Amino acid sequence: MTTTSHPPESRHSESELRTSWARERAELAGAQRPKRDRLVHEPPPASPPGTLVIENTNRPKIFVIDYDADVVAEKEIESVEECIPYLIDDRPSITWVDVRGLGHKPTFERLGEIFKIHPLALEDMVNVPQRPKADVYGGEHVLVISRMAQVNEHCALRTEQLAILFGKTFVLTVQEEAEWDVMGVVRERIRAGRGTVRTRGADYLAYALLDAVVDGFFPVLERMGDHIEDLELEVLEAKRPMSKPIHDLKRDLLTLRRAVWPQRDLVNALLRDDNPMISKDTRLYLRDTYDHAVQLMDMIETYRELSSGLMDLHLSGMSNRMNEIMKVLTIISTIFLPITAIAGIYGMNFHHESSPYNMPELDWYYGYPMVWLLMLASVVGLLSYYRRKGWLGKDDDGR
Amino acid sequence: MTTTSHPPESRHSESELRTSWARERAELAGAQRPKRDRLVHEPPPASPPGTLVIENTNRPKIFVIDYDADVVAEKEIESVEECIPYLIDDRPSITWVDVRGLGHKPTFERLGEIFKIHPLALEDMVNVPQRPKADVYGGEHVLVISRMAQVNEHCALRTEQLAILFGKTFVLTVQEEAEWDVMGVVRERIRAGRGTVRTRGADYLAYALLDAVVDGFFPVLERMGDHIEDLELEVLEAKRPMSKPIHDLKRDLLTLRRAVWPQRDLVNALLRDDNPMISKDTRLYLRDTYDHAVQLMDMIETYRELSSGLMDLHLSGMSNRMNEIMKVLTIISTIFLPITAIAGIYGMNFHHESSPYNMPELDWYYGYPMVWLLMLASVVGLLSYYRRKGWLGKDDDGR
Amino acid sequence: MTTTSHPPESRHSESELRTSWARERAELAGAQRPKRDRLVHEPPPASPPGTLVIENTNRPKIFVIDYDADVVAEKEIESVEECIPYLIDDRPSITWVDVRGLGHKPTFERLGEIFKIHPLALEDMVNVPQRPKADVYGGEHVLVISRMAQVNEHCALRTEQLAILFGKTFVLTVQEEAEWDVMGVVRERIRAGRGTVRTRGADYLAYALLDAVVDGFFPVLERMGDHIEDLELEVLEAKRPMSKPIHDLKRDLLTLRRAVWPQRDLVNALLRDDNPMISKDTRLYLRDTYDHAVQLMDMIETYRELSSGLMDLHLSGMSNRMNEIMKVLTIISTIFLPITAIAGIYGMNFHHESSPYNMPELDWYYGYPMVWLLMLASVVGLLSYYRRKGWLGKDDDGR
Amino acid sequence: MTTTSHPPESRHSESELRTSWARERAELAGAQRPKRDRLVHEPPPASPPGTLVIENTNRPKIFVIDYDADVVAEKEIESVEECIPYLIDDRPSITWVDVRGLGHKPTFERLGEIFKIHPLALEDMVNVPQRPKADVYGGEHVLVISRMAQVNEHCALRTEQLAILFGKTFVLTVQEEAEWDVMGVVRERIRAGRGTVRTRGADYLAYALLDAVVDGFFPVLERMGDHIEDLELEVLEAKRPMSKPIHDLKRDLLTLRRAVWPQRDLVNALLRDDNPMISKDTRLYLRDTYDHAVQLMDMIETYRELSSGLMDLHLSGMSNRMNEIMKVLTIISTIFLPITAIAGIYGMNFHHESSPYNMPELDWYYGYPMVWLLMLASVVGLLSYYRRKGWLGKDDDGR
């Protein structure tokens, strides 16, 4: 396997990624354009499948939560070895090993040994980005690759990969960065003993985590919805060029779609497969998660259509303003060109002493007032012709 | 489950939601833009699945209709407890418990206990909005989540969620608001004993309700159809900027589509599943409902294509008017620019005493009339050139 | 069932419906825009499924054709009762009861009794419009709801619903209006004994009728094809604004598509179902009808793409003409603006007696001719610059 | 069956059909627009299915090729009867009856009798155009309706229907016209004994013919590809209006797509069906033909997308040229309007003797040169403002 994980620096700049509306504010503030979310991972040459590509040497933070219906033990451990006692104790407790950060290759290799993870599974957990998916390894482990999304206080969209591997009595989660995730709600519930999570198996915990990931998309989409509504108003007001923000919105929606669509498929795969690892009861809950993922897809597709409509609205608005500008230019020309022409005629220097036909008007008693009348008449005539054609009327009434 | 129900105020403003054409009238009257139908529900942190999120403390109105072929009893009850006698009586009657409004959490919790509703089912009934769907719980209950649409006298589109849960002898319906629903036609039929509803089971009642929901979309779409026809005329008349109304129409159609599409799927799911809860006879009727849902989809898709065509028509119309404006500007320029230029030439002050070549025309006997002729000739020449190119001809005949 | 049939007046105006190209002629002749084909039927409140909604009290015309290989009896009957002898005679004859017009409710109720039609089937036959479909009722009756299209001598497109219900020995057809249908070819064949229709069963007659319906679309589409070809020429000639006719064409194609698409599905349903009502031999013929329906779909989709292309062609043509107009305006300005400016300069009144620098040109011997040369040079210079940029060249050669 | 074959004259003009690029040359040469390929066949009234509609009385040319591994006999026969000996001989030879031209009804009726062709099959072979398809009749005959395409030396696209009917020991092909087909390569191979065709059954011969038909599309598409490349260059050069050629290209691609898409389906149908008529070995070869048909589809879809892109390119190019024209107009106006205005001011006739404020500039010593400076300054100022805005810079550098 030849997938490279991003080095920590680039990952950090990725975590700073802001969605279009944040980007704009940043740009107005003169900030640098942040690096875009990479779609591609470049394989290093000649690495066999199952190779872990970790260049970062920072140890990840590892938390263990071990619980049964009665007791919860929670601890941050320094070394992977410390989680072994929790796994092999004779109590039928569920152990959640929560690895935050993708660094220090030996840690992950040791994890692979402790949990007996298939090399391909371990590679998928560690080498990011992977496409969200669910796979069963050896009938004993289920690996779910998922993608979390979050908006922070600066409206910035952050996505990071979350790998959930679970067996009979344990759940192992690996996330890209230590700083944030959407799983806090599940930790809360375990600590407080809310709901039935404490009385159920590892499959239910895995479900709860996946559900938290899917539900984490809803606030992001709500933000998107508000943004679309704002853009719509702005497009109609036409105060600034809108094609860039609309394009950015479309790209953000594409990114979300690429994250959500396979998520739906993976939940479906978990539901469909006759997997003894997932109890019938948990399946019922997963159906609920599936419904939510479908609802997310619906929303994203709706937003995508709305954003296409926004571009049409914008183009039509620009066309409309062009028409208005042209109308004004035409009216200005209509008023002043005839005046200039008539005035030009009576500015000619024909010698009226050479011929009685040479501009006798210049000597008429009412010559000058008549020229004024002529100018007025031509302008009024043209304007009323426009009004009859509905141009001026429209400009007054319709706009 | 982490879905929040909207607090009653926001739900109320949602119920005031007006479709685009109503919105426009409202805007002309200086009214505020009403809040848009939310697509997203924000989950509260750390709530386990099955949590009912009801912050509203208003008790819902509850009606019980208990009937068999001979007798109908109808009563508004104050407390949920009052419906128990209807459920456990030894008569083989059908009991329809009709809950209107989503408030007062204890009421719904008690409902869950009385009807032994699965926590996930109860959550879906209470936490709105859900995607329309049909689920079977424990082989005993069928839950149908549906969405009603109605236009009121002000052309306002209202949608609200309707949950239909039915077992062997009862139907429980939960709707978002107490004020309106589309189920009046079914109540009428039960009271009057029209049709066969009184002699059939709970599954038939559930069908009848679902059928009323689906049929309730037809008047809404008829309104849409009229609106499209009006817009088409307006686009051709081009009295006002049409891109906003067309965009609003498209959004309304998207909303309807998102409501109807899953409706079709849920009817199909009820038809397809080998569900012992639904009798073979009712299945025949459901097939009819399915046909209607498909017909709705057909209509919505047709309207969507028509509205896309409207935008094209509008853009082409604007382009057309631009052409006309430009033509007028060109003709105006064509008439007056040559005149101005010629008049300018004979307005020069060359001293004809300095040279015989200096503007001898000014002394010619017919100089001035000849200049007039020259002006006329240049204008007529250009205009006839245009006519030969088909510009003026088109302006006269074609438009 | 809550579907309303259109009252006869509205149905009549629907029958007057003309497609776009007829509409245009009518509009040019100052005629009223005819009412559009309704997509929606408004259900009356509180009617149970199976309700026949017939407000028209005109009795339909009823014809009976009773035939076997040897004899054909054909008769118009006054009352439904008269068809009973044909049905119960001991001869193994096929009886085709041909009901033309949807009025007089008791007639249809009696029909339902005589033929023992399922209430839902009867409703679908009578309440129009229904989506084309094929259903089997009780393993004894097959109901086919279809839609006929015809162009009359005024190029008007007429569509009406045709319901075909057949059992072992009878076919019952119900059409919306008495005046026209596409089944004449089948009547002809029965009377003349052409082909094998007389020696086969009711399923073959039903097939023959359905085949006539499907084949009836071909002349309509041929008309459409001619119309598209005409529009293409007109778009290139650009004699009149074409966006309205193209939009109308698109709408007509949408209407046809909505009629044909489900037709294909219904033939497919008849083919696929293991229906003992349809003999293996007739299935072979139905396959042929299916091929024709698919061919219709192909054509309609091709026409739809062509009509989209027409709009592009039209928009590009308008853009092109705008370019030409702008070019002419620019050339006019280019010729006359420099002349006006130069003439204006030598029209200034600087007193050459005040300074030797004040317009000494006015006293030069060749001053005036030189100005003419200057004007000519500036105009020729600009025009040759344009020609070098390819503008004028293009105008001459390319267009 | 009610399909009309085209009368020979119209078919002839159809054979003269030229694709867009040929059409253009023809149009430039003042030639008539040739009739388009008809999509529709108009059924004559009241003809039962299985009716052969042949009005042409020209006898078709009939060739018989009878071969086994050792011997090939090839003969043009005058009457259908002559082919009977080849069919009933006791040698296990394969007989290919090759009928070229669709005329002389008795011939085809006799063919139907000799080969015992099902009436519907015979109808499909004779009444053109049919949609390409493959059908099995009575488990003994396989009918393949296909469509050949060819470009002749004048770049004209010709399509004609080819019907291939084969049984155990014979293949009967019927083509529309006698003049050309794409089956020459197969005849060559039989005569020369190249490949294994001589040692295999009738199914292999049918495959070989179908393969020749599919492969015959490749040169046509190569031509299309060249044409697209040429159009691309022309669009960029913008020497002539390109929307018509692009539209024609799109229509030609639609035509090809309508011909190829069902071809793929028919090969797939032959592959999929458990048809004892086609040997397992031949199936392997058909898979190859299927791959080629898919490759054709890929190409056509790619070309369709490219042609859509061409239209965008063209529209954008026109928009671009409009911008350039407008820029030139603006610059012309910018240069000459200020000059005209300033010159106009000093062309006013205020009497400086009436007031010291009346145009004292006219008496200044450097008045006239200063006006020149003023004019120059205003023009240079505006133009440098444009350059700062990037207009002129862009015009020079970017274009």
Add this chain to the structure above:
Amino acid sequence: MTTTSHPPESRHSESELRTSWARERAELAGAQRPKRDRLVHEPPPASPPGTLVIENTNRPKIFVIDYDADVVAEKEIESVEECIPYLIDDRPSITWVDVRGLGHKPTFERLGEIFKIHPLALEDMVNVPQRPKADVYGGEHVLVISRMAQVNEHCALRTEQLAILFGKTFVLTVQEEAEWDVMGVVRERIRAGRGTVRTRGADYLAYALLDAVVDGFFPVLERMGDHIEDLELEVLEAKRPMSKPIHDLKRDLLTLRRAVWPQRDLVNALLRDDNPMISKDTRLYLRDTYDHAVQLMDMIETYRELSSGLMDLHLSGMSNRMNEIMKVLTIISTIFLPITAIAGIYGMNFHHESSPYNMPELDWYYGYPMVWLLMLASVVGLLSYYRRKGWLGKDDDGR
């Protein structure tokens, strides 16, 4: 089989093919437009299926890598015969015969004999281009036709066909050109014994090669992504006409899509088929390759949508610039046309001695200053009217 391989010269120019961004640089440097990747292969007349069409007489380079867990032998062989010993040795080694270049027909015919390749399989390996696919021949050989992509140091996209045929103990690869491929990483791994490739069967080697091919697309797409980002910036800066580069980008994406889409299908086919040739373990790895192919498809589709958005952005930008140009023209006209008109009026030569009404203004004491005021007032009035309409304000603030 009638597929022609390209003669070596044309293949060479194809290998020089540069993607759009490289093409542009080349064009700027005055280079020739390189020949485009041909989509079509022209069949020679009358060649039976299975014909190898090789006109090139250059012998291909042939390398043999023979390995088991312990030993690796690698050798370039001169003649095909030399590979026989590797194949028939009694060691259970895997033999990879790596043929580079498509020339010298006898070599390939001999290869076919040595490996007992089905004629159709051999034809597909040799006659390029084929659509990527996977076929099983005789249950013993699996043929995978694939397409490699690579960017060289000059950003040029190169694609060439790679055929992988494998049996129990050998893998035969045939590539179009000798110069480059993407399989170096696999050779590296075999030589160095990295990963498990040396301990596994021929199916695993085939997988490893296919995986290298699929992974080879990632850097190409990364390049595409960077290019899209660059284009986006350029479109916003609008320094040069962008429609050509966007069109080229779209065409390149189409090409990639045509290469990748069937690749995904072929991996799926290998996974799905119950093929005894592929071990269960290798299937697990192939699933990984499938995921990567799907990820490639996702990326390409995303890029396609982004490139469509780019075109919209570009068109909207052009429209925007047109609006700006028109605004400037209108403002220029607005400033100078009124001045010219007013100046023209007072440049008329009415004889004030003939009438007191004839231009008395010319004698007023403040006549000339008042005219200046009048001019100023009219210009300021119009400009402030524009500012009130938001034109100038927008020009200052918004842009």
